[in-house]
Amino acid sequence: MKIAVFPGSFDPITRGHEELVLRAVEIFDKVIVAIGINSQKKYMFNLQERLSMLEDVFADFPMVEVTSYEGLTVDFCKKNQSRFLVRGIRNATDFDYESTIAYLNAEMGDGLQTVFLVCRPEFSHFSSTIVREIIKGGGDPSKFLPEGLNLD
Amino acid sequence: MKIAVFPGSFDPITRGHEELVLRAVEIFDKVIVAIGINSQKKYMFNLQERLSMLEDVFADFPMVEVTSYEGLTVDFCKKNQSRFLVRGIRNATDFDYESTIAYLNAEMGDGLQTVFLVCRPEFSHFSSTIVREIIKGGGDPSKFLPEGLNLD
Amino acid sequence: MKIAVFPGSFDPITRGHEELVLRAVEIFDKVIVAIGINSQKKYMFNLQERLSMLEDVFADFPMVEVTSYEGLTVDFCKKNQSRFLVRGIRNATDFDYESTIAYLNAEMGDGLQTVFLVCRPEFSHFSSTIVREIIKGGGDPSKFLPEGLNLD
Amino acid sequence: MKIAVFPGSFDPITRGHEELVLRAVEIFDKVIVAIGINSQKKYMFNLQERLSMLEDVFADFPMVEVTSYEGLTVDFCKKNQSRFLVRGIRNATDFDYESTIAYLNAEMGDGLQTVFLVCRPEFSHFSSTIVREIIKGGGDPSKFLPEGLNLD
Amino acid sequence: MKIAVFPGSFDPITRGHEELVLRAVEIFDKVIVAIGINSQKKYMFNLQERLSMLEDVFADFPMVEVTSYEGLTVDFCKKNQSRFLVRGIRNATDFDYESTIAYLNAEMGDGLQTVFLVCRPEFSHFSSTIVREIIKGGGDPSKFLPEGLNLD
Amino acid sequence: MKIAVFPGSFDPITRGHEELVLRAVEIFDKVIVAIGINSQKKYMFNLQERLSMLEDVFADFPMVEVTSYEGLTVDFCKKNQSRFLVRGIRNATDFDYESTIAYLNAEMGDGLQTVFLVCRPEFSHFSSTIVREIIKGGGDPSKFLPEGLNLD
Numbered sequence: 001m002k003i004a005v006f007p008g009s010f011d012p013i014t015r016g017h018e019e020l021v022l023r024a025v026e027i028f029d030k031v032i033v034a035i036g037i038n039s040q041k042k043y044m045f046n047l048q049e050r051l052s053m054l055e056d057v058f059a060d061f062p063m064v065e066v067t068s069y070e071g072l073t074v075d076f077c078k079k080n081q082s083r084f085l086v087r088g089i090r091n092a093t094d095f096d097y098e099s100t101i102a103y104l105n106a107e108m109g110d111g112l113q114t115v116f117l118v119c120r121p122e123f124s125h126f127s128s129t130i131v132r133e134i135i136k137g138g139g140d141p142s143k144f145l146p147e148g149l150n151l152d
Numbered sequence: 153m154k155i156a157v158f159p160g161s162f163d164p165i166t167r168g169h170e171e172l173v174l175r176a177v178e179i180f181d182k183v184i185v186a187i188g189i190n191s192q193k194k195y196m197f198n199l200q201e202r203l204s205m206l207e208d209v210f211a212d213f214p215m216v217e218v219t220s221y222e223g224l225t226v227d228f229c230k231k232n233q234s235r236f237l238v239r240g241i242r243n244a245t246d247f248d249y250e251s252t253i254a255y256l257n258a259e260m261g262d263g264l265q266t267v268f269l270v271c272r273p274e275f276s277h278f279s280s281t282i283v284r285e286i287i288k289g290g291g292d293p294s295k296f297l298p299e300g301l302n303l304d
Numbered sequence: 305m306k307i308a309v310f311p312g313s314f315d316p317i318t319r320g321h322e323e324l325v326l327r328a329v330e331i332f333d334k335v336i337v338a339i340g341i342n343s344q345k346k347y348m349f350n351l352q353e354r355l356s357m358l359e360d361v362f363a364d365f366p367m368v369e370v371t372s373y374e375g376l377t378v379d380f381c382k383k384n385q386s387r388f389l390v391r392g393i394r395n396a397t398d399f400d401y402e403s404t405i406a407y408l409n410a411e412m413g414d415g416l417q418t419v420f421l422v423c424r425p426e427f428s429h430f431s432s433t434i435v436r437e438i439i440k441g442g443g444d445p446s447k448f449l450p451e452g453l454n455l456d
Numbered sequence: 457m458k459i460a461v462f463p464g465s466f467d468p469i470t471r472g473h474e475e476l477v478l479r480a481v482e483i484f485d486k487v488i489v490a491i492g493i494n495s496q497k498k499y500m501f502n503l504q505e506r507l508s509m510l511e512d513v514f515a516d517f518p519m520v521e522v523t524s525y526e527g528l529t530v531d532f533c534k535k536n537q538s539r540f541l542v543r544g545i546r547n548a549t550d551f552d553y554e555s556t557i558a559y560l561n562a563e564m565g566d567g568l569q570t571v572f573l574v575c576r577p578e579f580s581h582f583s584s585t586i587v588r589e590i591i592k593g594g595g596d597p598s599k600f601l602p603e604g605l606n607l608d
Numbered sequence: 609m610k611i612a613v614f615p616g617s618f619d620p621i622t623r624g625h626e627e628l629v630l631r632a633v634e635i636f637d638k639v640i641v642a643i644g645i646n647s648q649k650k651y652m653f654n655l656q657e658r659l660s661m662l663e664d665v666f667a668d669f670p671m672v673e674v675t676s677y678e679g680l681t682v683d684f685c686k687k688n689q690s691r692f693l694v695r696g697i698r699n700a701t702d703f704d705y706e707s708t709i710a711y712l713n714a715e716m717g718d719g720l721q722t723v724f725l726v727c728r729p730e731f732s733h734f735s736s737t738i739v740r741e742i743i744k745g746g747g748d749p750s751k752f753l754p755e756g757l758n759l760d
Numbered sequence: 761m762k763i764a765v766f767p768g769s770f771d772p773i774t775r776g777h778e779e780l781v782l783r784a785v786e787i788f789d790k791v792i793v794a795i796g797i798n799s800q801k802k803y804m805f806n807l808q809e810r811l812s813m814l815e816d817v818f819a820d821f822p823m824v825e826v827t828s829y830e831g832l833t834v835d836f837c838k839k840n841q842s843r844f845l846v847r848g849i850r851n852a853t854d855f856d857y858e859s860t861i862a863y864l865n866a867e868m869g870d871g872l873q874t875v876f877l878v879c880r881p882e883f884s885h886f887s888s889t890i891v892r893e894i895i896k897g898g899g900d901p902s903k904f905l906p907e908g909l910n911l912d
Contacts (some may be wrong), residue, residue, distance in 0.1 A: 002483065026484065026539065027458065072745035083482065083578055089572070090553070092396040092548035092852075093248040099545070102625060103577050103733040111664040113479055116545070116572035121559050122426040125255040137224035139260060179306065179331065191406065198595075206308055214444065235330065241403070241420070244396035244852040245704040251393070252350055255425050268393070268420035273407050273881040277711040289680035291716060329618075376897035397552040400853040412899060429559040441528035443564060450863040534793060547857040550699040578730040581863040593832035610787065631873055634843065635762065635787065691786065697859070697876070700852035707849070711881050721783055723878035724849070729863050 003027040004084040004115065007069075009035050009128065010084055012049050016126035018057055018146040019026035019119040020088040027064055027115070028101050033058065033069040034087045045151075058144045066145050085114040090124050154255050156180040156236040156267065161280065162202050163195045168278035170209055170298040171271040176217055179267070184232055185210065187220040196284050197303075202230040209298045237266040242276050261272050287299035308332040308388040308419065309381050311340050311373075314354050315347045315433065319393040320430035322361055322450040323423040324392040329367055331419070335401045336384055337362065339372040346434050349455075378413035388394050460484040460540040461533050462572065463492050463525075465507050467499045472582035473513065474513055474602040475545040481519055483571070488536055491524040498589050499604045501607075527598065530565035541545040541570040546580050612636040612692040612723065615644050615677075615687050616657050618737065619651045624734035624755040626665055627727040628696040633671055635723070640688055641666065643676040652740050653759075665754045682717035687753040698732050764788040764844040766877065767796050769888065770810050771803045776886035778817055779850040785816040785823055787875070792840055793818065795828040800836050804892050805911075817906045834869035845874040857911050869897040 004024055010033075011019060024031045028139060033054050035047065043050070058064040063109035069076040077085065085105060089095050095116075118124065126144050135139040135151070143152070156176055159271035162169060162185070185206050187199065193203070194288070199220060210216040221228040223227045229237065237257060241247050247268075270276065277298050286293040297303070308328055314321060314337070328335045337358050339351060347354070351372060362368040373380040381389065389409060395397050399420075405417035410427050422428065438445040439455070449455070460480055466473060466489075480487045491503060499506070503524060514520040516585050525532040535543065543559060549565050550580070558568075558570035574580065582600050590597040591607070612632055618641070619627060623667035632639045638753070641662050655676060660737040666672040677684040685693065693713060697703050700746075720742060726732065734752050743759070753759070764784055770777060770793070784791045793814050795807065803810070807828060818824040829836040837845065845865060848856050855876075862874035878884065886904050894901040895911070905911070 026569065027571065033591055043287050072742065072747045075745070075747070087271045087689040089551065090252070091248040092552050093245050094699050095545065095551040096548050098739070100698070100733040100735070104738050104742075106576065106743065107751060113482065114574070115483065116574075118555050118570070118572075120426075120559055120562065121428055122424075124425055124428075125252040127252070130252070134224065134256075134260065138228070139227070143259060152608050178417065180703045217408065234385065240707070241399065243704040244400050245701050247393065247399040248396050251422050254422055258424065265330065265332070268422075270403050270406055270418070270420075272410065272882075273884055274880075276884075277709070277880055279710040282708070282712050286680065286712075288715065289683070291683070295715060330882045376894065379897070381897070394556070395552040396550050397853050400851040404850070404885040404887070408890050408894075411903060412894065429556040431556070434556070434560050438528065438560075438564065441531070443528045443531070447563060452853070460842045466878060547856040547859070549853050576730075577732055578728075580729055581733075583860070586860070588862050590832065590864075590868065593835070595835070606797040609896065634873065635875065677858050697855065700856050703849065703855040704852050708879050710878055714880065720880070723787065724878075726862055726874070726876075727865065 001029045001085065003030045003032065003080060003082040004086045005032045005034055005073070005082045006082065007034050008071050008087045009043065010035055010054060011052065011128050012045050012151060013053050013057055013146060013149070014126040014128055014131055014144050015146055016088060016119045016123040019118050020086065020121055021058065021064060025061060026085045030063050030065065030085065031086065032065045032067060032082065034076060036073065037068055037070045044120050044135070050061060053149060057149060072108065074105055074112055077109060077112055083112060085112060086115055088115050088119055091110055153181045154236065155182045155184065155232060155234040156185055156238045157225070157232065157234045158238045159183045159186050159225050160193065162187055162206060163280050164197050164283060164303060165205050165298060165301070166278040166280060166283055166296050167298055168271045168275040170242060172238065173210065175217060175269050176238045177195050177213060180236065181216065182215050183238065184217045184219060184234065186228060188225065189220055190209055190221045192193065196287070205301060209301060224260065226264055227256055229261060229264055235264060237264060239266055239268055241268050242272055243299055305333045306388065307334045307336065307384060307386040308390045309336045309338055309377070309384065310390045311338050311377050312360060313347065314339055315432050316349050316354065316435060316455060317357050317361055317453070318430040318432055319450055320392060320423045320427040323427055324390065325368060326363065327421050328390045328433050329365060332388065334367050334369065335390065336369045336371060336386065338380060340377065341372055341374045348439070349359045355455060356382060358385060361453060375453055376412065378409055378416055378448050381416055387416060389416060391418055391420055392423055393420050395429070457485045457488045458540065459488065459536060459538040460542045460583060461488045461490055461529070461536065461538045462542045463490050463529050465499065466491055466510060468506065468587060468607060469509050469513055469585055469602060469605070470582040470584055470600050471602055472544060472575045472579040475579055475600050476542065476573050477514065477520060479573050481517060484540065486519050487520065487537065487542065488521045488523060490532060492529065493524055493588055494525045500591070509605060513605060528564065530561055530568055532569055533565060539568060543570055543572055545572050560574045590608050609637045611638045611640065611688060611693065612654055612694045613640045613642055613681070613690045614686065614694045615642050615681050617651065618662060619736050620653050620658065621661050621665055621757070622734040622738060622739055622758060623754055624696060624727045624735055626732040627729050627731055628694065629666065629672060629723050630759065631725050632694045635660065636692065638671050638673065640673045640675060641661040643683060645676055645678045651739060652743070658755065661757060663679055664697060665757060681714055682720055685717060685720055691720060695722055695724055697724050717750060743757065761789045762844065763790045763792065763840060763842040763848045764793055765792045765833070765837050765842045767794050768783055769803065769887050770795055770814060772805050772810065772812050772893055772911060773817055773906060773909070774857045774886040774888055774893060774904050775906055776848060776879045776883040779883055780846065780877050781818065781824060783877050785821060785847045788844065790823050790825065790826060791846065792825045792842065794836060796833065797830045799829055804895070813909060817909060827849065832868065834865055834872055837869060837872055845872060847876055848879055849876050850887070865887060
């Protein structure tokens, strides 16, 4: 069984994330969507809220598992018998950042591979940061969220 | 009347900003230079100081209006009957960031357009960050500021 | 009257080009879509075909003028009293290329400005090159072309 | 069975290509390494030579199939029941180019996905172009080629 | 005597930094590895620890001097009769950032030059940020550190 | 004696090239400006013309040597006891290309180093391509050329 880990903060999950996970499901037998816990970072949504959102969005996908982890991503992958990470890339700047992390994980994780996907162009600029800015500014972020997801 | 909004922090305004605004004035009938208020960000110059600087720099340009706003940029544009944002781009990394914001604003603002300009090459590396670093390091930033602007 | 020149090869025009021209029309009073003639380049469609396509696409837009020119873009702009060029940017690599040309034109054209626009994200990867590849490969490029445009 | 197509010119195959194919083999059940035939392009090695090299390199990998195709990549994938393309990315400029092609293929190929991989950093600058330049300059390209591959 | 300054935070020094300094030593007669003190930034290792690490790593290189400085880099270079800065670049995003700083330093430092180097590809993704993340996650960062360097 | 090679086509030399060579002269004891001969490439100026231009521009600089070479750059460096290449970088796209070549040369040339320089921002968009386009379009390229250089 080919298991991939899709790590992230998901603060909150966007339609872009959703699409990437569903693409990963076509490639792998199981996709673990895993919230990396970083006690030094401030989040808009707490861990429980973020987990609930992910569970809601992927409720109908038995091959998607939702969880969280502390420590290094490579250790989490090892514990879960995963040899693959999945990450979305939006633009050239993203690639420069993500490839650095991918090399790191390959080196720390005995060849742990990162598979890069792009979501469809009309979602390619969606990001959690943008959603948070809209919320802070009093706007309606629903266009950027998975259909049916309610942030309240 | 074609009205453009040039949003930013202007902490402080640089010669690069100044040139971009004057370029925008050639294109549009009115340019609103608008300081976006973000209560969670720390600034070197307070809002009143930043507004005064902008007013000083554009005192001789009746088609330039200086103001500040809270909330989403798209809402500010709507209230001001502006269908255009103006942003300067310095390099490829800037473009990747700014195009994301532009897509967001188009989506939130019913097709609100972003017009990207470049300032002349010799100013293309000027930024407020650089000016603040020079000030913190005890240097003289006047080369990077609009002529005649006094930060004291 | 504010006149902009949108120069290009348009071999052939894509939906992305079309959208950019219509965006430019919102900003300027007149937009001249101008095919730069380069006798050393090979085209899939000859000049007359490319002009006809442009005329078809913009037939209902009296403020769009379609033409061709030889020689430097800055000279063409001068003859047409245009102080503005319009160019679309798709990604970071595009920006690096286009900003170089923009600086050149500013220097050769006494401050001739280039205004950079982005088309909507779902068209942001459209290019004449892609359309030509599809045609060479025997595919149907109509999704990438202005609605109603017939290449035969 | 999950089948991926790794399209390219392979003029000639490099160690970078080799590593990417072997990575793809970990992800997919079958990987078709397919030389796209472009009659307008000049190659250093003819089609038969390039096919032989690929067959040599992947002789011990039954899940790797080597072939060539004419026409659109999306049509080739369809005929081969492949829903996945694999492409390597070396740097930000590569990403800007490859994502454009990926969007095209998704649009032409009913959601045909492109999976982007990176090879290990020490191979990340390897390219067929570099190998050809070394050969033209009279140098020894063997460091850049799959082990045991003989170009003579 | 040609003196170069290699400024940085070195929190902590990586193998990439080490290689870049040793490359700079081939070019210049003396290389000053200088920790810029920024009282507003938080570090994982305090200044004394970072200086000690640098001194350890370059103990056998009499032409490498280790020190720290406050204030502007250009002022530090002037005091040390250095006309050259050395900086490593890992990718395109790095270049966009570093060239901005280089232009600034040239302008503030009467033509102070920045020499950009790349380290070998297999170290090209190493960074202090990555080392700190590994440490925070409870991993072993020794692959990314100069040989023999002990962080405890 | 530290000898650097500045390889290029110089078709024709620009003010940007000139500045980069003069910067290299500050760093190295001798700079060999070397035209790489590529029999498959078409040039606007023939080899003799390009050599003459370089000799004119650097006539007053005894530490600058002008020459041409065939074959690999690494072999030319070896013959000339040079351990350093110098290349200018204009933007992020340039960096992605040049770093690839630098890694190649390091690998082929036993650690042959490439030193990357930037010229001053107002020259940073100058290129031989731009000069050739201006000439083809019937314009005056003298702003982009070394002072006093006459192309006729």
